[in-house]
Amino acid sequence: MQILTAEMLEKSVDWQALMDGLIAGHKMPKAHIGDTLLEQGGRKFLARSAWIEGLGACTKAVTIYPDNSQQKPALPSVQGHLIMFDEATGAPLALLDGPAETRLKTAADSALGSALLSRQDAELLLMVGAGNMAGPLIEAHLAARPSLQKVLIWNRTEKRAAQLAADIKRLTGIDAEAISELDEAIPEADIICSATMSEKPVIKGALLSKGTHLDLVGAYTPTMREVDNKALARARLFADSFDTTLDHIGEYKIPLQRGAIQRSDVLADFYGLVDGAKGRLDDDDITLFKNGGGAHLDLMIAHHFANQ
Structure with a gap:
């Protein structure tokens, strides 16, 4: 063995x-x-x-x-x-x-979601959260979308964001910067990757620009969420696995229970996308991908x- x-x-x-x-x-x-x-x-x-x-x-x-x-x-x-x-x-x-x-699987999961759903000309990645997963997630997104030119990093503790930005710049050579105002950065981003431990949405859907791809990683319990209902309403919704997200993770479970979205609004998971299900239809689409994981x-x- x-x-x-x-x-x-x-x-x-x-x-x-x-x-x-x-x-x-x-x-x-x-x-x-x-x-x-x-x-x-x-x-x-x-x-x-x-x-x-x-x-x-x-x-x-x-x-x-x-x-x-x-x-x-x-x-x-x-x-x-x-x-x-x-x-x-x-x-x-x-x-x-x-x-x-787990770190590598989670980051590869998000990278594949981006490869299937984000715009091919995406240039700006916004990383929300600077915990242990943030570094691998940034590296994976850079591999999935070589068009990316800059990374912005927001964290509740700005010192951690600054340290991560320095590490990313040293390891990859890409322009990376810590920011203090999340709401100001959201409209600028082509891809937003969020990996926080929040139980209340930190990303406001009203601020999203057309064409943005959202990669939601952090929420993993029935009570956790990273985006609000406005983001769900504006986006084409996807997941890595229906079986691990819809009934188990607050990002979809809560709005489904409250009627903010319907089951049919979550259009496909990886099984469907790999089999040819439609993902992004045009450059103006906002796409939202829930990374829920799973032993498979x-x-x-x-x-x-x-x-x-």
Whole structure:
């Protein structure tokens, strides 16, 4: 059985190859997925499993301990592993570092959403949030849209945004800048990637310019949202997976329950888009993509790393 550490996974990331792996996986039979989430005192244990005929099965199990940052020395808040099993024999094939695989899967997920839905001439990327996922997300978006010329970064703590901007400029050479006024930047952006922990919308739909692509990553619980109903009303709506977003994540779950949108308004997920469903119809469309994740995506990414 292969053991793939975080260093091994992150040493030479090929974003296009990861996107190609996701496309190939969505051309296979639809995945069977199942999640288990246990909570105790603000701490969580999450196990996500998937089985794809012809590709195999996997389970990713992680602990989420937000208070680990207060330990001395500080510990990661998310820890765990993914194990992949052979389709033919059921034998364990590979053990992957869970947080590293998750970062790469999540960013590749958003990159593919952008490749399928954003304008090909997009030049300005606005990153909302400067947490651990922001760096990989920016790098993945730059790979998906080489036309991008500048990155703006907003974070509630501006110091973190400034540090990330400096890191991105050093690593990629692209013009990156921290900003203090989010509302002023939203109309300028061709692509907006949001990865916050907010339970109240931080992006106002009324401020969006025609042609903008929204990539929403942060909300992952039934109570979390990053955009308001105005953004949903103005946009063509998509998701990586109907099964992991519509009934489980507040971004769609709340407006669906309250009648702000209808189920038919969410036009396609990756299975549909890869199969030829219409995404962006013209350059004036606002497209909104909800990155909700799912163990089937983890399996596709793990398969790529185990076989490269």
